[in-house]
Amino acid sequence: MIKMIQHFIECRNISFSYEKFSQVKFSYENGKEVLKDVSFKTDGKEAVGIIGANGVGKSTLLRILVGLELNFTGEVLVEQIPVTKKSLPEIRSKIGYLFQDSDNQLFNQTVYNDVAFGPRNYGLEEEEVEKRVMKALGTMGITHLRDKQIYKMSGGEKKMASIATILAMEPDIILLDEPSIALDPKNRRALINTLNSLDYVKLIASHDLDMILETCDRVILLAEGRIIREGITELILRDKELLEAYGLELPLCLRGYQGRKR
Amino acid sequence: MGKLTNAVYEIHVLDEMAERDTGINQVHPLVKLIVTVVYITCAVSFDKYNLLGLLPFLIYPLILFELAGISIKSCIKKLKVVLPLVCFIGLFNPVFDHTPLFKIGNIIITGGIISMVTLIMKGTYALMASFLLVATTGIEKICYALKLLHLPSIIVTQILLTYRYITVLLSEANAVFQAYSLRAPRENGVKYKIWGSLIGQLLFRSMDRAGNLYDSMLLRGFQGEFYYARSQKGSGSDYVYLFSWLGIFIALRLINITGYLKVFF
Ligand SMILES: Nc1ncnc2c1ncn2[C@@H]1O[C@H](COP(=O)(O)OP(=O)(O)OP(=O)(O)O)[C@@H](O)[C@H]1O
Numbered sequence A: 001m002i003k004m005i006q007h008f009i010e011c012r013n014i015s016f017s018y019e020k021f022s023q024v025k026f027s028y029e030n031g032k033e034v035l036k037d038v039s040f041k042t043d044g045k046e047a048v049g050i051i052g053a054n055g056v057g058k059s060t061l062l063r064i065l066v067g068l069e070l071n072f073t074g075e076v077l078v079e080q081i082p083v084t085k086k087s088l089p090e091i092r093s094k095i096g097y098l099f100q101d102s103d104n105q106l107f108n109q110t111v112y113n114d115v116a117f118g119p120r121n122y123g124l125e126e127e128e129v130e131k132r133v134m135k136a137l138g139t140m141g142i143t144h145l146r147d148k149q150i151y152k153m154s155g156g157e158k159k160m161a162s163i164a165t166i167l168a169m170e171p172d173i174i175l176l177d178e179p180s181i182a183l184d185p186k187n188r189r190a191l192i193n194t195l196n197s198l199d200y201v202k203l204i205a206s207h208d209l210d211m212i213l214e215t216c217d218r219v220i221l222l223a224e225g226r227i228i229r230e231g232i233t234e235l236i237l238r239d240k241e242l243l244e245a246y247g248l249e250l251p252l253c254l255r256g257y258q259g260r261k262r
Numbered sequence B: 001m002g003k004l005t006n007a008v009y010e011i012h013v014l015d016e017m018a019e020r021d022t023g024i025n026q027v028h029p030l031v032k033l034i035v036t037v038v039y040i041t042c043a044v045s046f047d048k049y050n051l052l053g054l055l056p057f058l059i060y061p062l063i064l065f066e067l068a069g070i071s072i073k074s075c076i077k078k079l080k081v082v083l084p085l086v087c088f089i090g091l092f093n094p095v096f097d098h099t100p101l102f103k104i105g106n107i108i109i110t111g112g113i114i115s116m117v118t119l120i121m122k123g124t125y126a127l128m129a130s131f132l133l134v135a136t137t138g139i140e141k142i143c144y145a146l147k148l149l150h151l152p153s154i155i156v157t158q159i160l161l162t163y164r165y166i167t168v169l170l171s172e173a174n175a176v177f178q179a180y181s182l183r184a185p186r187e188n189g190v191k192y193k194i195w196g197s198l199i200g201q202l203l204f205r206s207m208d209r210a211g212n213l214y215d216s217m218l219l220r221g222f223q224g225e226f227y228y229a230r231s232q233k234g235s236g237s238d239y240v241y242l243f244s245w246l247g248i249f250i251a252l253r254l255i256n257i258t259g260y261l262k263v264f265f
């Protein structure tokens, strides 16, 4: 039976702050609010870009969606299931999450073992695991890295491998935190093409506005933990004043290169 | 701080050795585990004065080094951190044990000297055998073997994670000290005043990394069970390997070589 899901992700009035150790009370208490009353939902299988200056809470928002931070207020629904401690295994089988820092993502010796880790946990036969791994490596164009020792890989190679670990799980939704960081132009281009060919719900947090422009249908602009603007990618990323007011710049391709100012 | 870099490197090298394709790497992990345990048990159980009985046990590591294509030198190099400890423990034996055993020329060999030597030998054997097990099998497959032996999975997971986190801790330490030494180029080592904050930093950073890695495992469906090694069926050659070694060890343990040698001399 195919269930028609309209809103794969839905956030209702989320507020969140990291815990802080208070030396006065000698216990943990809530620190500064990082997200304030954030509400949005995805519409069908769309790709949504999350943009905003450093430290506005993009990574935090993604971490909440995948249940890595649980003491938020408000409600998060993933495929209509509320994110709670109990529902985590189910939620996580539907979501793939890419860490901003690949060293946090990869923990096995070889690329193959790391990509196979997820499928093996879901109890697949070794044959099927191998198929999935090779397919994911093929999609990312890194079949040649299959048996490479991870500690010997470059930052970009690790990024590509990290994305492969997610694809191998064949999720419905992927959350990507700075996917294009550390990639050379060719791999970045390959990543954009790959993302566009994947039929998943995609949430992409990034400062690479050119990539967002090429991959996302819609954009959410965050500042100081609030949603400032939400809308069609083209409209927001062309709004020079809006972007500059919140610490961003027009995407390079819309800027018109004027040479280096001296 | 080259030592830290080295330590991380050594662990990776060990992992890499285990990934190779030599015949010995392909022997079933459970077989290798059993052989190693029996070997160590047999060697360690010798009487403390039985130097001659212990000597033939050297053939196991010698043959395995050859089969695995690992140089003994590289193993000794890796073990040199622990070996002095073993020697140190043995050093006290000659002080306490003056029982004269026999004479070579004019020198009286006391029980203490012999027992020191046997202790060092036993320690070295045990270390070499464990090293060979890890270097030809890999920690993941060893854990798989432990699981086949029905060790509680919580303990097996603990062993595996500890092994993994050692690398995390070491590489974080490496990063912290490198960052420090780049900005304090004139200093030889770390100023004692900064040790506190540096260690604190290290603790937080490695806790953070470890936490993140654990999250990464959870996100990919980890529920406390590792499914690393492909399940592996024992083949005929595995049995041959197992029973030949067990036969040799038990024979060497039971047959009184010292007795036979005395007949000749
Ligand atoms: N583990 C943590 N403990 C306490 N505060 C944190 C923690 N992680 C992040 N913060 C704070 O939360 C805020 C949001 O951080 P977050 O990482 O979500 O920002 P971001 O938008 O992803 O930034 P960037 O563009 O630099 O990746 C920051 O002010 C940061 O200082």
Ligand SMILES: [Mg+2]
Residues within 6 Å of the ligand: A058, A059, A060, A100, A177
């Ligand atoms: Mg971030």
